[in-house]
Amino acid sequence: MEIKFTLNGKEAVVVCEPSLRFIDLLREKLSLTGTKEGCGVGECGACTVIMNGVAVNSCLVLASQVVGSEVLTIEGIANGEELHLLQKNFLQAGAVQCGFCTPGMVLSSYALLQENSNPSEEEIKDAIAGNLCRCTGYKQILDAVKQTAKELNPSAKL
Amino acid sequence: MNKDFSVVGKSLVREDGLEKITGRAMFADDYKFDGMLHSAMLRIPATHAAINSIDFSAVINNPSVKAIITSQDVPASKKIGIIKNDQPVFCDEKVVTPGDVLAMILGEDENELRELVKSIKVDYTALPTLTNPAKALEETALLIHPEFGTNLICHHPLHKGDVEKGFADSDEILEQVYTTQTIEHAYIEPEAVIALPIDNGGVKIIGSIQNPFSARRIVCNVLNLPPEKVHVVQAQLGGSFGGKDDNMCMLSSRATVAALKAKCPVKIRYTREESILESYKRHPYILKYKVGFSKSGKIKAMKIDLLADGGAYCSMSPFVTWRSVVQATGPYAIENVHTDVRAVYTNNPYTGAMRGFGSPQPIFAQESIMDEIAVRVGITPDEIRRRNGLKLGSVTSTGQTLRDHDVNLIPVLDKACAFTNFASKWNEYKNKQEELNGYIFDQPIFKDEQFIQPEKLIKKGIGLAVSFRGCSLGAEGLDQSSCFVSIQPDGKIVMLSGLAENGQGLRMTLIMSAAEVLGVSSEKITFLESDTSKMDDSGPTVASRGTLMGAAAAKNACDLLLEKLENVVRVEFKVDDSDFISFRENLVLSRKKGAITKFDDVVKLASQKGIDLSVIGRYKSPDVSWDEHSGQGDAYFTYVYGCQVAEVSVNTGTGEVYLNKITAVHDPGTVINRLGAIGQVYGGVTQGSGYGILEEVTSEDGMIRELNFDQYLIPTAKDIDEIKPLFLEGEEKYGAWGAKSLGEPTLELGAAAIANAVCNALGKRFYNLPLNLEEVLLGRKLRPQDLKRGSL
Ligand code: FES
Ligand code: FES
Numbered sequence: 012m013e014i015k016f017t018l019n020g021k022e023a024v025v026v027c028e029p030s031l032r033f034i035d036l037l038r039e040k041l042s043l044t045g046t047k048e049g050c051g052v053g054e055c056g057a058c059t060v061i062m063n064g065v066a067v068n069s070c071l072v073l074a075s076q077v078v079g080s081e082v083l084t085i086e087g088i089a090n091g092e093e094l095h096l097l098q099k100n101f102l103q104a105g106a107v108q109c110g111f112c113t114p115g116m117v118l119s120s121y122a123l124l125q126e127n128s129n130p131s132e133e134e135i136k137d138a139i140a141g142n143l144c145r146c147t148g149y150k151q152i153l154d155a156v157k158q159t160a161k162e163l164n165p166s167a168k169l
Numbered sequence: 170m171n172k173d174f175s176v177v178g179k180s181l182v183r184e185d186g187l188e189k190i191t192g193r194a195m196f197a198d199d200y201k202f203d204g205m206l207h208s209a210m211l212r213i214p215a216t217h218a219a220i221n222s223i224d225f226s227a228v229i230n231n232p233s234v235k236a237i238i239t240s241q242d243v244p245a246s247k248k249i250g251i252i253k254n255d256q257p258v259f260c261d262e263k264v265v266t267p268g269d270v271l272a273m274i275l276g277e278d279e280n281e282l283r284e285l286v287k288s289i290k291v292d293y294t295a296l297p298t299l300t301n302p303a304k305a306l307e308e309t310a311l312l313i314h315p316e317f318g319t320n321l322i323c324h325h326p327l328h329k330g331d332v333e334k335g336f337a338d339s340d341e342i343l344e345q346v347y348t349t350q351t352i353e354h355a356y357i358e359p360e361a362v363i364a365l366p367i368d369n370g371g372v373k374i375i376g377s378i379q380n381p382f383s384a385r386r387i388v389c390n391v392l393n394l395p396p397e398k399v400h401v402v403q404a405q406l407g408g409s410f411g412g413k414d415d416n417m418c419m420l421s422s423r424a425t426v427a428a429l430k431a432k433c434p435v436k437i438r439y440t441r442e443e444s445i446l447e448s449y450k451r452h453p454y455i456l457k458y459k460v461g462f463s464k465s466g467k468i469k470a471m472k473i474d475l476l477a478d479g480g481a482y483c484s485m486s487p488f489v490t491w492r493s494v495v496q497a498t499g500p501y502a503i504e505n506v507h508t509d510v511r512a513v514y515t516n517n518p519y520t521g522a523m524r525g526f527g528s529p530q531p532i533f534a535q536e537s538i539m540d541e542i543a544v545r546v547g548i549t550p551d552e553i554r555r556r557n558g559l560k561l562g563s564v565t566s567t568g569q570t571l572r573d574h575d576v577n578l579i580p581v582l583d584k585a586c587a588f589t590n591f592a593s594k595w596n597e598y599k600n601k602q603e604e605l606n607g608y609i610f611d612q613p614i615f616k617d618e619q620f621i622q623p624e625k626l627i628k629k630g631i632g633l634a635v636s637f638r639g640c641s642l643g644a645e646g647l648d649q650s651s652c653f654v655s656i657q658p659d660g661k662i663v664m665l666s667g668l669a670e671n672g673q674g675l676r677m678t679l680i681m682s683a684a685e686v687l688g689v690s691s692e693k694i695t696f697l698e699s700d701t702s703k704m705d706d707s708g709p710t711v712a713s714r715g716t717l718m719g720a721a722a723a724k725n726a727c728d729l730l731l732e733k734l735e736n737v738v739r740v741e742f743k744v745d746d747s748d749f750i751s752f753r754e755n756l757v758l759s760r761k762k763g764a765i766t767k768f769d770d771v772v773k774l775a776s777q778k779g780i781d782l783s784v785i786g787r788y789k790s791p792d793v794s795w796d797e798h799s800g801q802g803d804a805y806f807t808y809v810y811g812c813q814v815a816e817v818s819v820n821t822g823t824g825e826v827y828l829n830k831i832t833a834v835h836d837p838g839t840v841i842n843r844l845g846a847i848g849q850v851y852g853g854v855t856q857g858s859g860y861g862i863l864e865e866v867t868s869e870d871g872m873i874r875e876l877n878f879d880q881y882l883i884p885t886a887k888d889i890d891e892i893k894p895l896f897l898e899g900e901e902k903y904g905a906w907g908a909k910s911l912g913e914p915t916l917e918l919g920a921a922a923i924a925n926a927v928c929n930a931l932g933k934r935f936y937n938l939p940l941n942l943e944e945v946l947l948g949r950k951l952r953p954q955d956l957k958r959g960s961l
Contacts, residue, residue, distance in 0.1 A: 044199035045192020047407070049357045050441045054878035057357055085192035094190065102186040105844035108852065109672025110189030111196065111358040111407030136886045143878060145355050145408050146672055148851030149886040 016077045019087025029075035034058045036074050037084060045085035045114045049143065056142030059115035060084045066122035068141075085114035088121060097121055097159045104155035108146035115142045120156045128164045132157070175753055176685040177906060180844035183677040184696060185405070185670070197361035197377040197404040198438050205363065205434040206235055208427060209282035210443065211272040211289055212264075216300070216871030217313075217516045218293040219263045220271065227288035228274060234285060236275040236431045243426055245393035251383060251415055253322075253483040255314055256519075258391055258422050263296070265313050266481035266516055267872050268447030273423060275431055279438075298516045300871050302478035303455060305513035313481060313514035320514040322479045323487040325494040327508040327800025329566055332461075335470025335505030339461030343542060347456040347534040349920075349938045350865040351478070353445055353875075354523055355883050358407020360416060360448065361438035364424035371398025372425045378403050379413040379671055381699065382706040387418040388425050399425075401701040409671045410856070411522035414709070415484050416448045442876040449484055449521035450866055452477040452512070454493075454530035458538050466546040466553045470505035471566075473497045475531065477512040477520070484521030486512035492527035492639070495567055495804040499535035500578050500637035501554075502563040508800065516871045524853070528638060528917040529860060533938060536634040536921035541934060549592045550925065554582055554635055565637075568801040575899045577810040577836040582635055584897060585812040585834040594631045594816075595929055601628065602932035626822040629829075632925025633814045634918040639805025640903075640910045641714035644795035648714070650707035652722035654683055655783035656730060658776040660769030662687070662694040667707025668719040669699060673912060674845035675715040681841050682720040682905050686727035688752030689768055705785070713910035718788055720841060720905035726786025733782065737775045742766065791903070807903050811835045811914040813854070815922035819930045824946030826862045826927055828889045831919065836897040838909035850894035850915045857919025859884045862940050867952060 012029040014036070015022070025040050037043045037060070049057035051070050058069040061083040088095045097120055100106075107113050116139060123130055123138035130138070135156045136149075144152065188194040211223075228234045240247055240261040247261075248254040260269045271291065276282045299311050305320040313320055336342055362376030371394060378384050381401040388399050401421065406413065420437050428435040439447070457474040475493055479486040494510040543553040559565065561576045586592060642648045653665040664683060670676045676696045684691040697703070707718065735750050738757055742765050744750055749760040755768045775782060795802035816830040831854050840846045863882050867874050875881035901907025920938055927945065928934045935944060943951045 038199075042201070043192075044195070047196070047358070048198075049359065050878045052441070052877050052879055055357060055441075089191055094187075098190045101190055102182045105180070105182075105848045107183065107186050107189050108674065108848055109356075109358070109406060109408040110185070110194055111356075111672075113189050114192045117190065139886045141885075143355075143357055143883060143885065145357050145410070145856070145883060146852045147848055148853075148855030148884075148889070148892060150851045150892055151848055153886065 012075060014074045014078055016079060017081045019083060027074050029073065031074040032070055033072040033074060033077055034069040037069060043084055043086050047111055047114060049111065056115045056119060057112055059118045059142060061118050061122050064122065064125060066119045083118070085117060088117060096162055097124065097155070100155040100158045104151045104158060106147060106151040106155040112142055112144040116144065116152055124160060124163065128160060130160060174685060175688070176681050176691060177839065177841050178843060181677060181681060181691055181842055183674050183845065184680055185676065194405045196358055196407050197363065197375060200363055200375055200404065202363065202365060202434040205436055206275040206277060206431060207279035207282060208273050208275050208435060208437045209279065209286040210270045211286050212267070212270055213291050213293055214267070215264055215293060215295055216267050217265055217296040217298045219296060220261065221292040221294060223271060224290040227290065228285050231285060233276045233278060233281050234274050236427065237272060238275065238423070238427045238430060239272045242430050243391060246390040249387050249391060249418060249422060250483055251418065251485060252487055256419065256482045258419065258426065266518055268518060273427065275427055275435060298870055300515055300517055302476055302513050302515050305515055313516060322483050322512040322514060323490060325491055325510045325800060326798065327494050327506060327566060329568060329801065330505035332470045332472050332505045332507040336461040339469045340464045341545065342459065342461045343538060343545070344459045345538055345936060347537060347936045349454045349530040349533055351453045351518070351520065352451045352860055352864045353866050353881055354410045354412030354448070355881065356408030356410060356412055359439045359441055359444040360413065360420055361436065362417065362420045362424050363434055363436045364421065364428035365434040366428050366432055369398060372428060373400045373402065374421050374425065375402045375404050376417055376421055377406050377413055378417040378421065379406065379409040379669060380709040381669060381701045382667070383414060383709060384418045384421045385701045388421050391422040392425055392429065397702065403669055403699050406671050410524040411526065412448060415521055441878065445876045445881065446873060449519045451523040452479065452486070452489060452520040452530065456531060456534040458534055460538055460542065462542055462546070464546060466542060466548055466556050468501055468503050468557050471498050471503050473508040475510040477510070478515055478517055479512040480515055480517040480519035482519040484519050486520065489522065489527035493531050494800055495639060495643070496528055496637065497531045497535065498566045499532065499539065500559045500635055500810065501557040502559055503566060506566040508566070517868060518866070518873060524856065524913050525917045526913060528636065528913070529857070529920060532634060532636050532917050533921045533924060537924055537934065537936070540632070540925045540928065549595055550633055551582060551586045551591055555579060558582065558635070559637060567804045569803045571808070574807045574901055574903070575836065577897055577899070578635060578637060581810050581812040581834040581836055581897055584895060585633060585814050585832055588895060589631065589814045589816070589832050591631060591633060591814060598630050598929050626820055628819045628821055628930040629817070630819060630926040630928070630930025631814065631816050632922050632929050633812060634921035634925065635812045636914065636918055637808045637810050638910065638914050638917070640717055640807050640809060641790055641805065642708065643805035644793045644802060648708060648718065648790035649787060650718035650722045651705045651785050651787045652679065652719065652726045653704060653783070653785050654723065654726040654730060656772050658773060660693065660772045662689070663697050664694060664723065665697045665699065665704045666719050666723070667704045668715050669710040671710055673715065673849065674842060675710070675719060677845060678716050678841045679719050679723045682723045683727045686724055686731060689755050713912040713914070716841060716908050717904040717910055718790065720908050721788035722786045724786070724905040725788055726784050729784045729786060730782060733780055734771050734775060737771055737778065737780065738765065741774055807901070807909065809836055809909050809914055811918055813918035813922045815919065815926040817923060817926040817930060819927055819945065821931065824942040826923065826940055826945060828858055828923065830891040830893065831858065831889065832893045832895065833915060834895045834897060835911060835914050836899065837911040838901040838904065838907040839898055840896055841908050846896065846911055847894050849911050851892050853912065853915025854892050854919055855884050855889060857916040858889055858923065861920030861923040861938065865939055
């Protein structure tokens with residue numbers, strides 16, 4: 012089956028089985044290995060990508076479901092070599108240790124900030140509750156998201 | 170900070186951050202090679218079984234299966250182990266635990282292989298199983314490895330003074346039994362490795378490997394290859410926490426056997442289920458404590474018996490339990506101590522190294538019993554620790570007199586108590602323990618005031634735990650490290666360390682140490698890809714020794730370079746011996762002349778003169794000593810101290826423990842990268858909390874129930890409200906500027922502090938980890954086989 016969709020702002024066409032998991036399509040067919048697999052059952056969030064503005068677990072999405080949609084992966088967050096504010100703040104805050112959960116964390120937070128540029132601490136926790144991190148204890152990730160919200164929205168309540 | 174540092178102690182962004190934040194960082198499974206084959210493992214659903222025969226006829230002629238690999242393909246050592254060779258690369262006679270692998274098949278399509286492997290028929294006879302470690306040493310127990318003649322993996326005894334006399338001198342004696350559970354490392358990246366045959370008949374291995382040198386040693390043994398033919402390269406490691414060692418030696422061995430047979434690159438990658446099924450875990454312990462004490466709460470004698478379930482293989486059990494024997498009394502000066510620590514074989518999943526390494530278990534027991542004694546003698550928990558805690562000049566249970574370092578136990582305790590207002594909160598919550606008593610349960614409710622208000626169900630508690638922890642390997646083994654530093658003619662600097670970056674940020678710590686000595690900005694320094702063929706073995710990156718040993722070697726290397734550069738400056742710029750030269754902010758300064766030149770220009774001069782600016786710095790730890798029979802000796806050359814305070818809310822209706830705040834006070838000597846150090850605390854405290862209230866790998870007749878994150882629950886962003894790291898820094902003579910250990914101390918205290926806090930809230934003590942809902946509510950663990958159909 013021909014899978015046509017928009018990936019990180021560009022048109023992408025892949026020919027594959029309609030039942031191929033989207034994560035495999037990204038990693039194997041397109042060599043976009045920034046999307047990670049930690050569990051394969053929708054529990055860890057390492058495979059998070061943004062589909063039509065919503066953070067989804069790409070291990071639970073099949074290729075055929077992606078047709079015609081707009082997808083953003085970690086490779087599409089920065090503007091060329093210029094990091095997105097969220098990425099800069101992740102680094103500054105020390106939110107990256109081993110880095111395996113990082114792409115998923117960035118995308119879940121990105122989707123949240125698109126929806127709600129002024130989230131409360133609870134809202135941030137809710138947004139990343141589906142992303143497991145074994146290294147950081149989450150605190151510096153929360154700091155990074157708060158800081159980004161503050162910079163994006165100077166009147167933020169945080 | 171007690172020194173005028175320019176880089177050390179700052180918060181700097183890690184050098185690999187950019188790659189990781191953009192998704193470009195290459196983890197093991199991200200590598201692909203032309204002609205690479207995938208693999209699938211053959212296992213049987215048995216815990217203990219004799220293998221009669223394996224019938225490969227269903228796959229042997231299948232064109233999708235490119236090769237079948239079994240024990241017969243293993244050219245040299247068929248069994249491996251970091252300490253003892255007891256784990257078969259491929260089982261051919263029997264399996265002793267469900268993760269065991271009998272064979273593996275290779276092919277291009279991994280999903281297809283995973284289906285095909287199920288069609289292989291194995292004829293096996295199930296054998297009786299031994300899953301209760303308490304029965305492992307009974308006369309009639311079946312033997313897991315009959316060739317050893319016993320299920321005992323190791324026994325570490327310790328005798329100091331005379332415990333019987335100590336008990337006779339005591340006013341009161343308290344005896345308790347505690348248990349701790351098996352847990353999973355739960356690194357978010359599952360295991361992956363690729364072996365690539367190279368022209369000289371050797372192999373290059375790229376993998377999620379914690380200790381590349383251990384992997385090399387074991388692959389060499391399995392393949393009978395000399396070390397120069399085995400290059401092990403560590404890919405970006407997606408978390409390890411001690412958990413990607415033995416298993417990665419195993420996977421590296423299997424992949425290499427396969428790659429050399431098939432003559433093409435072979436990748437093994439595990440699903441989460443396979444990872445949890447086969448990888449080793451944290452040892453569950455049964456801990457018996459008998460403590461004699463005086464009316465004033467002075468501990469007179471402690472008799473301790475610890476039993477660790479080593480599971481099916483030895484792995485690191487002897488070292489894990491050795492740390493336990495050294496630290497089992499906790500950080501208390503006790504005259505009379507008798508300790509026995511044993512690890513035994515069972516058919517359970519095997520257990521080995523995990524962050525904490527034999528300390529979280531005894532800390533839970535020892536800190537629980539100290540609190541219980543405090544209540545009995547009528548003092549607060551902090552006070553009993555002040556009365557018994559180790560101070561400068563105290564003698565530990567191994568007979569070691571503590572000197573030559575800051576014995577910071579009481580300072581960390583005081584700092585934590587002052588910060589949290591510990592004693593007054595503890596007394597306040599203790600007085601409220603009985604508050605629900607006005608209600609009469611099990612009676613019909615007629616009046617409004619008889620209803621329990623939901624907020625009345627929530628009880629608050631505060632608890633603390635303290636520890637001392639021996640730094641680095643101690644008497645476990647030779648303790649040295651090396652670091653290569655080379656200044657290029659353009660002034661850029663490259664480094665290599667024999668210690669591994671496991672995601673903890675070690676490289677940045679080493680870069681900052683080098684930047685500090687050489688007086689350059691850290692952007693000038695890059696790390697080369699670590700490869701076992703380029704660097705000396707620096708021992709394993711374990712035991713929170715990375716910063717202590719690694720930064721010390723880096724500093725020594727840079728000190729050597731500095732001396733060379735300084736000579737050039739003295740000659741070229743005519744600085745006489747009475748003047749003092751320093752390197753700072755990419756400049757070279759003299760006390761008399763001020764800024765003389767730039768770092769880069771000195772380097773240029775030096776290289777024009779043909780001076781070699783590449784050096785290897787080394788650090789060897791001071792000597793330690795140990796007597797195996799008495800358990801006496803100077804076990805570690807220095808110690809760190811920690812105190813964590815947990816503040817919790819317990820829902821007495823559901824048994825839920827909510828973590829409001831954890832205050833963590835540690836004394837890591839000198840903090841090198843503050844951002845990294847704080848991250849270690851947050852991460853360690855969170856893991857420790859998971860151990861305390863959530864996590865448990867349970868098994869039924871050796872079969873693990875929780876094979877993925879839908880059942881094995883680790884803390885999420887919503888599980889802990891606040892974590893407050895506090896550091897007590899001080900001057901130390903060991904390591905680089907006295908930078909010691911932090912990674913493991915942060916994890917070991919949480920469960921004990923939480924258990925004490927829950928007890929403070931409820932007035933009820935818990936002896937079995939984790940304090941999950943059923944433990945808190947019912948005082949026991951619910952297991953599926955406990956349940957009769959549909960009801961309790
Ligand atoms: S891999 Fe998709 S949620 Fe874990
Ligand atoms: S940084 Fe390692 S899992 Fe999050």
